[in-house]
Amino acid sequence: MYSASVTAPVNIATLKYWGKRDKTLNLPTNSSISVTLAQDDLRTLTTAAASESFEKDQLWLNGKLESLDTPRTQACLADLRKLREQVEQDENVPKLSKMKLHIVSENNFPTAAGLASSAAGFAALITAIAKLYELPEDMSELSKIARKGSGSACRSLFGGFVAWEMGELVNGEDSKAVEIASLEHWPTMKAVILVVSDDKKDTPSTTGMQSTVQTSDLFAHRITEVVPARFIEMKKAIIDKDFPKFAELTMKDSNSFHAVCLDSYPPIFYLNDTSKRIIKLVEGINKEEAIAAYTFDAGPNAVIYYDESNEDKVLGELYKHFGHVQGWKNSYKSETPINGVSRIIQTSIGPGPQVTKESLINEKGLPN
Amino acid sequence: MYSASVTAPVNIATLKYWGKRDKTLNLPTNSSISVTLAQDDLRTLTTAAASESFEKDQLWLNGKLESLDTPRTQACLADLRKLREQVEQDENVPKLSKMKLHIVSENNFPTAAGLASSAAGFAALITAIAKLYELPEDMSELSKIARKGSGSACRSLFGGFVAWEMGELVNGEDSKAVEIASLEHWPTMKAVILVVSDDKKDTPSTTGMQSTVQTSDLFAHRITEVVPARFIEMKKAIIDKDFPKFAELTMKDSNSFHAVCLDSYPPIFYLNDTSKRIIKLVEGINKEEAIAAYTFDAGPNAVIYYDESNEDKVLGELYKHFGHVQGWKNSYKSETPINGVSRIIQTSIGPGPQVTKESLINEKGLPN
Numbered sequence: 205m206y207s208a209s210v211t212a213p214v215n216i217a218t219l220k221y222w223g224k225r226d227k228t229l230n231l232p233t234n235s236s237i238s239v240t241l242a243q244d245d246l247r248t249l250t251t252a253a254a255s256e257s258f259e260k261d262q263l264w265l266n267g268k269l270e271s272l273d274t275p276r277t278q279a280c281l282a283d284l285r286k287l288r289e290q291v292e293q294d295e296n297v298p299k300l301s302k303m304k305l306h307i308v309s310e311n312n313f314p315t316a317a318g319l320a321s322s323a324a325g326f327a328a329l330i331t332a333i334a335k336l337y338e339l340p341e342d343m344s345e346l347s348k349i350a351r352k353g354s355g356s357a358c359r360s361l362f363g364g365f366v367a368w369e370m371g372e373l374v375n376g377e378d379s380k381a382v383e384i385a386s387l388e389h390w391p392t393m394k395a396v397i398l399v400v401s402d403d404k405k406d407t408p409s410t411t412g413m414q415s416t417v418q419t420s421d422l423f424a425h426r427i428t429e430v431v432p433a434r435f436i437e438m439k440k441a442i443i444d445k446d447f448p449k450f451a452e453l454t455m456k457d458s459n460s461f462h463a464v465c466l467d468s469y470p471p472i473f474y475l476n477d478t479s480k481r482i483i484k485l486v487e488g489i490n491k492e493e494a495i496a497a498y499t500f501d502a503g504p505n506a507v508i509y510y511d512e513s514n515e516d517k518v519l520g521e522l523y524k525h526f527g528h529v530q531g532w533k534n535s536y537k538s539e540t541p542i543n544g545v546s547r548i549i550q551t552s553i554g555p556g557p558q559v560t561k562e563s564l565i566n567e568k569g570l571p572n
Numbered sequence: 573m574y575s576a577s578v579t580a581p582v583n584i585a586t587l588k589y590w591g592k593r594d595k596t597l598n599l600p601t602n603s604s605i606s607v608t609l610a611q612d613d614l615r616t617l618t619t620a621a622a623s624e625s626f627e628k629d630q631l632w633l634n635g636k637l638e639s640l641d642t643p644r645t646q647a648c649l650a651d652l653r654k655l656r657e658q659v660e661q662d663e664n665v666p667k668l669s670k671m672k673l674h675i676v677s678e679n680n681f682p683t684a685a686g687l688a689s690s691a692a693g694f695a696a697l698i699t700a701i702a703k704l705y706e707l708p709e710d711m712s713e714l715s716k717i718a719r720k721g722s723g724s725a726c727r728s729l730f731g732g733f734v735a736w737e738m739g740e741l742v743n744g745e746d747s748k749a750v751e752i753a754s755l756e757h758w759p760t761m762k763a764v765i766l767v768v769s770d771d772k773k774d775t776p777s778t779t780g781m782q783s784t785v786q787t788s789d790l791f792a793h794r795i796t797e798v799v800p801a802r803f804i805e806m807k808k809a810i811i812d813k814d815f816p817k818f819a820e821l822t823m824k825d826s827n828s829f830h831a832v833c834l835d836s837y838p839p840i841f842y843l844n845d846t847s848k849r850i851i852k853l854v855e856g857i858n859k860e861e862a863i864a865a866y867t868f869d870a871g872p873n874a875v876i877y878y879d880e881s882n883e884d885k886v887l888g889e890l891y892k893h894f895g896h897v898q899g900w901k902n903s904y905k906s907e908t909p910i911n912g913v914s915r916i917i918q919t920s921i922g923p924g925p926q927v928t929k930e931s932l933i934n935e936k937g938l939p940n
Contacts, residue, residue, distance in 0.1 A: 421794075421797070421828060422790045422798065422831060422832075425790055430789045452837075455837070456837055460789060460790065460835050463790060463831040463832065463834040464790075466831040466834060467827055467831035469820075469824055470855050471827045476845055477845045480841050483838075
C-alpha cells in the first residue's frame with residue numbers, strides 16, 4: 205500500500221467568483237482574488253492511499269462513506285491518473301494509476317460552523333493524490349484540476365494572497381490560480397469570522413450563479429467593466445500593503461456581488477438583518493480610516509479582515525456587540541446566539557497545502 | 573379673500589426614480605413610471621387662499637405651522653406667481669400674484685403609516701394654487717413645477733398610469749409627467765400596502781440617491797441600458813393590459829433599484845428580513861403565473877399590485893401570514909405587528925387631483 209497525507213486551507217475571496225462561463229469545466233465569468241486562512245483554525249486533512257488489494261475507489265468524509273461517483277470528482281481523478289501515467293513511463297515506477305484509491309478526509313472544524321468546506325476539501329484531495337502519485341506538476345498546474353472539482357478550490361492551492369485568472373481558452377487550460385503575494389509578504393493580515401445564525405436555507409451557490417448569469421441585467425456590466433478594473437487595483441493594493449485601499453475594494457466587491465444576487469430574478473438574498481448590523485458596525489470602526497474590511501460569501505456569515513496592528517480596536521468593537529469583551533477565546537462559541545451571532549473564529553492569513561505525516565488510513569487501508 | 577381646494581393622490585413607482593442629474597431643478601437620471609392610488613385611502617387635501625389682508629405666506633401642515641422658506645417650496649411659489657402674472661395682463665383680473673398666501677394641508681392617513689407623503693403634498697400644493705390662480709396651463713406643464721418641489725410629485729398630477737419623462741434639456745423644461753393610460757383603461761388594478769415595522773432610521777432618499785450616483789459602479793449601466801429598455805417595455809405592458817409582463821418588469825425594477833442601493837458605498841439597505849419574507853411569499857403566489865407584483869421604495873414597506881380578478885388568491889395568501897383571514901377591513905391595523913407587519917392598506921388605482929368644495933380655511937383666512 206502506498207499513501208500520502210496533505211492538509212489544505214480554506215480561502216475567502218476578497219474579489220468574488222460569481223458566474224460560470226462553462227459549467228462542466230468550472231470556468232468563471234471573471235477573475236477573482238482571495239486570502240488563504242491559517243490551517244490551525246480551518247483546514248481539511250486528507251490521506252490518499254493506493255493498493256492492488258483495493259476493490260474500488262472509496263471516500264470517507266468526516267467519518268462517513270461518501271460517493272465518488274460525481275462527474276466533478278471523476279474528472280479530477282481521471283486527470284490525476286493521466287498525469288501519473290506519464291510518470292509511469294519510467295518502468296521502475298509502480299503502476300499506481302491502475303490501482304484503486306482509498307481516500308479519507310477530515311475537517312478540523314464542525315460543519316455546523318456554517319463555513320463552506322468544498323474549497324479546502326477538493327484542494328486537499330487533489331494535492332494528496334498528487335503527492336501520492338509524485339506528480340512533477342506545479343501548484344498552478346494542479347489548480348486547474350482542483351478547479352474542475354470546485355471552482356474556488358483552485359485558490360486553496362496557494363498560501364497568502366491568490367488570484368484565480370479566469371483565462372480565455374475554451375478548454376480552460378489557462379484558467380488557473382497564481383500567487384499574488386506570499387504569506388511572508390503581509391503576515392500581519394488577520395481575519396475574524398462571525399458565524400451568523402440563520403433559519404432559512406440559502407440558495408446553493410452553483411444554482412445562484414446560474415440564475416444571476418441568466419437573469420441579472422446588471423451582471424454583464426459587473427464582469428466586463430467593474431471586476432476587471434478592480435482586479436488590477438486589488439493586486440496593487442496587496443503588493444503595496446495598502447490596507448485602506450484593500451479594505452475599500454474588498455467591501456465594494458462584496459456589495460457588488462450581493463447586488464447582482466439581488467438583481468437576479470427571482471432575487472437571491474444571502475445577507476440578513478444581522479449581516480447588515482455587522483456592516484454598520486464595521487462602518488463605525490472605519491469612521492476615521494478603513495482598518496477593517498467585511499466580506500460575505502453565499503450566506504449571512506461575515507469575514508472581517510484587519511491588520512494585527514489594529515486588533516484591539518477591531519475586536520474590541522466586535523466583541524462589544526457579539527460577545528464578552530473579557531475572556532474571549534480563539535474560537536468562541538456561545539450556546540445561544542448573541543445578537544444573531546453564534547460563533548466567532550479568530551484566525552489569520554496562512555500557507556498553502558502542507559504535506560503531513562499524520563495519516564487517516566490504517567495498515568488495512570481503512571479509516572483509523 | 574380668494575380660495576380654492578384640491579385633493580391630490582399618492583403614486584407608487586413601478587419603474588423607479590433613483591438619481592438626480594440636477595439637484596436644484598430635481599432633474600432625474602432616468603425616466604420613471606408609476607401607478608396613482610385611490611384617494612379614498614391616501615390623499616392630501618390642500619386649500620390655498622390669497623388675500624390683501626394676509627401679512628405673509630403661511631403653511632399649516634396636518635395642524636402644525638410649517639416653514640415655507642425652503643428653496644424648493646420658494647421655487648414652486650415663484651413659478652406659480654409668474655404664471656399668474658400672465659393671467660393678470662387682463663386688467664379685470666384681480667392681482668392675486670401680489671397677495672400673500674395662506675395654505676392649509678392635511679393628509680387622510682397618519683404619518684405613522686410610514687408612507688412618504690411628499691409627492692401627494694406637493695401635487696396638492698401646486699394644483700390648489702393653480703386653481704386659485706385660474707392658470708390655463710395643463711397638468712404636464714404644472715407637473716414641471718411640482719417636480720421642483722419633490723421629484724416624484726410630478727407623477728401625482730395624473731391618475732391611472734403615469735410616466736415621468738426625464739427630458740434632456742439643462743433647464744428641465746422637457747422633464748415632465750404624462751399620462752400613459754387613464755384609470756378607465758385598467759380600472760381593476762388593485763394595490764395592497766404592507767406597512768413593515770422597522771426600528772432603524774432609513775437613509776433619506778435625497779441623500780441615498782446622491783450616494784448611489786456618486787459611488788455605485790453598477791448605477792451607470794442601470795440608467796443608460798436597463799431602465800431605458802424597461803421603460804418602453806413597461807409602457808407596452810400597461811397599454812396591452814398584460815399583467816404578467818407588468819408584474820415581472822415591476823418586480824425586476826424594484827430589485828434593480830435596491831441592488832444599486834446595495835452597490836453604493838457605504839451600502840444602503842432599505843429591505844429588511846420582513847421585506848424579504850414578503851418577496852418570497854409573492855414568489856409563492858406567482859408560482860404558476862405572475863398575478864401579484866411587489867415593489868419597495870426607500871424603506872421596508874411593500875406595495876403589491878394585482879388585478880381584481882385575483883383578489884381572493886392574492887389577499888388570501890397575504891392575510892394567512894400577516895393578519896386574520898376572517899374579518900379583515902379596508903384598513904387593518906394590528907396593535908402589535910404580525911410577523912413584522914403592523915398595518916395593511918387595501919386600495920386601488922385612482923384618479924389625479926380633484927377640485928373639492930371642502931375647505932380647510934375659514935373666513936378669517938385661518939385653519940378651520
